[in-house]
Amino acid sequence: MALIVHKYGGTSMGSTERIKNVAKRVAKWYDAGHQVVVVPSAMSGETNRLIGLAKEIMAQPDPRELDMIASTGEQVSVGLLAMALLALGKPAVSYAGWQVGIKTDSSFTKARIQSIDDTRIRGDLDEGKIVIVTGFQGVDDEDNIATLGRGGSDTSAVAIAAALKADECLIYTDVDGVYTTDPRVVEDARRMSKITFEEMLEMASLGSKVLQIRSVEFAGNYRVPTRVLSSLTDPLMPLEEEANSGTLISFEEDTNMEQAVISGIAFTRDEAKITVLGVPDRPGVAYHILGPVAEANIEVDMIIQNQSVQGVTDFTFTVSRGEYQKAMGVLEGVKGEIGASSIVGDAKVSKISVVGVGMRSHVGVASKMFQTLADEGINILMISTSEIKISVLIDEKYMELAVRALHKAFELDKE
Amino acid sequence: MALIVHKYGGTSMGSTERIKNVAKRVAKWYDAGHQVVVVPSAMSGETNRLIGLAKEIMAQPDPRELDMIASTGEQVSVGLLAMALLALGKPAVSYAGWQVGIKTDSSFTKARIQSIDDTRIRGDLDEGKIVIVTGFQGVDDEDNIATLGRGGSDTSAVAIAAALKADECLIYTDVDGVYTTDPRVVEDARRMSKITFEEMLEMASLGSKVLQIRSVEFAGNYRVPTRVLSSLTDPLMPLEEEANSGTLISFEEDTNMEQAVISGIAFTRDEAKITVLGVPDRPGVAYHILGPVAEANIEVDMIIQNQSVQGVTDFTFTVSRGEYQKAMGVLEGVKGEIGASSIVGDAKVSKISVVGVGMRSHVGVASKMFQTLADEGINILMISTSEIKISVLIDEKYMELAVRALHKAFELDKE
Structure with a gap:
């Protein structure tokens, strides 16, 4: 029982x-x-x-x-x-x-x-x-x-x-389960009989839904x-x-299984990117930009801060598209306070991630991903990485193309 | 405030x-x-x-x-x-x-x-x-x-x-208020600006809804x-x-107001009458008949027990029409136990009541009611009375006719 x-x-x-x-x-x-x-x-x-x-x-x-x-x-x-x-x-x-x-x-x-x-x-x-x-x-x-x-x-x-x-x-x-990517986008996406908790976390958070x-x-x-x-x-x-x-x-360490390097391709279509330009690069700048955004209950995903040039830097982050206008409004309100020169955004971007615990012990996943996208002529707008995933932001019109190319490149259609 | x-x-x-x-x-x-x-x-x-x-x-x-x-x-x-x-x-x-x-x-x-x-x-x-x-x-x-x-x-x-x-x-x-009777049945039914709690109780329970x-x-x-x-x-x-x-x-005793004898005519269309015939007239008979009905969660309204003849009596009561079949079923099940000769019913009856606290101090309300119905050729099947109301059961086909005749007879259309 x-x-x-x-x-x-x-x-x-x-x-x-x-x-x-x-x-x-x-x-x-x-x-x-x-x-x-x-x-x-x-x-x-x-x-x-x-x-x-x-x-x-x-x-x-x-x-x-x-x-x-x-x-x-x-x-x-x-x-x-x-x-x-x-x-x-x-x-x-x-x-x-x-x-x-x-x-x-x-x-x-x-x-x-x-x-x-x-x-x-x-x-x-x-x-x-x-x-x-x-x-x-x-x-x-x-x-x-x-x-x-x-x-x-x-x-x-x-x-x-x-x-x-x-x-x-x-x-x-x-x-009927979790697939290597969305079967509506890639026809030969394959169902996994098992996935680790960490991979699932990345797959779910990245929009596998x-x-x-x-x-x-x-x-x-x-x-x-x-x-x-x-x-x-x-x-x-x-x-x-x-x-x-x-x-x-x-949750079990599965030593018998020959772990695939990459287990799946996750994506989120409805992303938006916001860049705060010309911010004086001093301690606390990230907090002063993201604090008001968080207070407005807007979830921020990828975050990048550029190398500072002559004491001035750019700060870029992504939010879900539905909160784009709200986030822009919040930032316009605090623009003077943070000393930014301007705020620009793009609400037509998508995020694609390759996910896999096997990545930890395999080099070359990132370069293979970037090369595959380059071969398709797809420009990468932002990159963020973790131990078991690499995410890129691209123009939303290339999303399906990118997912299919990556699914093939990492041979996810094969057992 | x-x-x-x-x-x-x-x-x-x-x-x-x-x-x-x-x-x-x-x-x-x-x-x-x-x-x-x-x-x-x-x-x-x-x-x-x-x-x-x-x-x-x-x-x-x-x-x-x-x-x-x-x-x-x-x-x-x-x-x-x-x-x-x-x-x-x-x-x-x-x-x-x-x-x-x-x-x-x-x-x-x-x-x-x-x-x-x-x-x-x-x-x-x-x-x-x-x-x-x-x-x-x-x-x-x-x-x-x-x-x-x-x-x-x-x-x-x-x-x-x-x-x-x-x-x-x-x-x-x-x-827009409580009427002397249902305006859909009697066109010149009149709204009362005040009604006593007791009258309202009778009007509500009798189906004014x-x-x-x-x-x-x-x-x-x-x-x-x-x-x-x-x-x-x-x-x-x-x-x-x-x-x-x-x-x-x-709830106030309203001594200034010249209390009308009758304040309204209430009625319930969907009634049913059940008669248990040939019951040995001994203590507890009402309980033995109505106990099982109450246990089946059926509400009983009017109850009459006939004068006993040679130790045998008839017992009649009403239930709402929707519970008629259920009540008949219950009684058939205990018929042997209560020693009844047979059980008969009529599911096409309606109840009409004249209601008014003024009735307490006025004689002749009942006779006026019965005479009005007799003048219209309407047969009375059952009668029950309380301090402030008289109810009769009649064939449902006469219901509207009876309500209109009584409303007129008691001059409820007049202030």
Whole structure:
């Protein structure tokens, strides 16, 4: 007997028929003797419908009130799924996050889980019940509902799995695993049966979109074995087969496996680049530029500071395209204060990264990447590197071309 | 400065445009210096949509899970209304029932409010905020969400008004007050500017449908001055005029007013009558018949036991038409046990009542009622009386005719 957490996305919960299929799948695991906790998302379209209503009333919805509204989609889902299981004769009970002690901070619409009290869930599991818990939400110290932001149900599932010390967290989604790159861009992209936590973190943060990045961080911090697998298969397929499908995010050093140098190509299409020109190069300049940006709750990704020439430097960073205008506005406001000569930007850029733990012990990955792009006539606008990834910023119109060329150059289409 | 509770029905909350109108109305009261608590219903159609989803999954939805789902409609409403007020620059905050200590019993889908902790609401009011609270719901001792059943938001509003010792509870609805009878049946039905609590109780319980009966009981028990008024008027109409519109449910002995003998004609169309024939007339017979019916959660209304003849009696009672088949089934199951010869029923009957506190000191109301019906050739199937009402059961096909004739006979069209 194992303790398993299942997470189902909005598409899997998209209609009452599909919810019945989810129930059949959950029942299969339960009947095999496992303890099962399920974290379903809102029915597809529902969160958008709710946010749409809010925006009809307030163009910039108040975050606390928006969370009050947006959190209801998951509450409906848990109730429906519990009923679908009860209709199959399985004991099931649903809970909203606040009912099972999921505590968050008060950053409405982008809250972080702080703690989970597992008492109630564990009690129900010990009584033989299937427990269904709302994803995406918890409550702060004053019992205000706070949501975790888009994709937050992944994080909820992994956090609950961590709190319960679950044997595995299964993230059922509409893709059947993590690919070497997006199959919509590269036809012969290949599914990986295993990926390390660190690689997954880079793949997720760089826009592979299979899992919310915070869920991967959670999985890493608490060493929760997490598997991404398809919810589109027959719910009654043999359990053994299902249990080994998809992609496992692994924490074990796998010495047997001949580690590929590069495991995947990740990309983010909607990036924007901002350059602050002619800044006096003195201590604290990065803080004075990025401080106000961070205060405006804008996430900054790549950061480059040029070599100083005659005490003056340029400072370049990227933000997601949706926050470009806001970031430009913030910087215009503090331009005088930081003593910059001007601020320029480009909102039509994309980021591409090659990711792989094997990179650590192999030289030449960077040069191969740059050469491949040069062969295609693609100009590199920015470069940033880490132990297991190299990212470049390029004009967005070359994005697909670059991904396909790199996927081929690193032979990711071959086992 | 007064403390006022507003309640808005689903029609008033039916679209984001209408919600903005509700906000304007609430803001008007707030700007006039009043403390305002608002209890909005779910947007019209929303509760039905949610129950429809549940029924697609489970024909007889599990009550606890149904409440989990159905309660979300109000949660969306409070968030939207709070935003609409914030958009007008008014400080507003929304709460679900559980966040402000609305405690109920565990009778899911038909729970009763047991207590309300006013600390949080009062704190916000004292800080100058408008407080929006979900109607229709609370939580039981184990923090399970429980709803109060259809129309429960009226009860929530009155209960919150009672807990806060509010000066008045204003129930905004799509009718402009309580009428002498249903204006759709009798064209010259007249709006009453005042009605006693007892009369309102009879009018509500007898199907006038303006207010949920439990809300009237609450208003009576806690002496909450409650006013039914229209939400369809211009939200910016003068506050003084609005404050005196509609119908006030009054608790004062009004000696100045020449009390009309009869204040209104109430009716319920969808009744059913069940007769248990040939029951041995011994102690406990009523209990043995009605016990199983009550256990099946079926509400019984009128009850008559015939004069016993040779130790055998007949026992007749009414239930709402929707529960007729269920009640017949229950009785067939215990027929042998109670020793009845047979059980017969009629599901095409309606109940009509004349209501008025003036009846107490006036004789002849009953005879006038019976004579009026006889003049129209309408046969009376059952009679039941109380201090302030006389009810008769008749064939449903005569219902409109009977209501019109009685309205005229008691001169309710005249001031």
